[in-house]
Amino acid sequence: MLSNSEISEAIKSMAAGKNPCDSALAAIVSSSDYDGELASCADSVRRKVYSDEVYLRGLIEISSYCRNNCFYCGLRAGNAKALRYRLSKDEILTACKEGCELGFRTFVLQGGEDPYFSDSFICDVVSSIKRLYPDCAVTLSIGEREYSSYKALFDAGADRYLLRHETADDAHYRKLHPESMSLQNRKECLFALKEIGYQVGSGFMVGSPYQTVENIVSDIRFLQELSPDMIGIGPFIPHRNTPFGSFSCGSADLTIRLISILRLLFPYALIPATTSLATIAEENRKKALISGANVIMPNLTPLKVRKKYEIYNRKLSSSLESAQAVESIKAMLADIGYRAVSSRGDVKR
């Protein structure tokens, strides 16, 4: 058990670039007493690397179909009540056009693992976006694929890939996923993406069912091993039509504390203030930004299908979560001392 002064010292040494031992990390994760100190250290570290810049990503949810059955997700194949759609190439390009006019220079194409989206389809979409908008980055977030598929998508012009590991602990992973899925494969995908040359993003849910503080420490250690460019974490929020429908939400406060910890351990990382945080309470978006986050991902998905992409219940898709609200987003950022930047917003290693 660490004393208060030892925990405070551990935070200061993290801010100076030192790696805390597991017990210090667990103590910092477990206590809310140092949240103010953590947020202030995290903000000064983020300002040294990224100044007051916040990067905007236009999120386009391209398919609500998924072949998998993660126990926590509303898009799981077993959810017969899920509303399914997939966007055509034209619909995706129209969303990019709108996003470009609104000032977005990164498009994030996200979807379930939809077998309909062949390599040739996604390669065609990616190369078309890059041809039409050469100053824009394309991020893919379409799950686990073969090495050859990742390579083909990269060669077609994809710049970044998001694939959250969700939990790095084998026993915990088994409680969140069916037998057909494998943590080992997910980790191999992440290292393959790095090897190919993508800017890689990973991350985990906070407060997922059965998660322990030790699991969170393992998640952070896995991220240190992977050294991703982007780290996305968000509180678990249940979806009523899943096996975890009756579990409670993860803690927004713990998620924000972890954003600060991650900023100290990964000063260069692109860390979003996620929609799930704002879904729990609107003010969490600002709290995340002043505690180390430097990215927001407003939604550019066509309005006619936007509400169908329901990975958890009550997911926000309007107001400041909407790309169309870009002027309000800029005003919100200015209000808390940051600046929305209309650029690709690449990682600054």
Ligand code: SF4
């Ligand atoms: S978390 Fe991803 S892979 Fe799992 S069911 Fe949902 S969309 Fe599919």
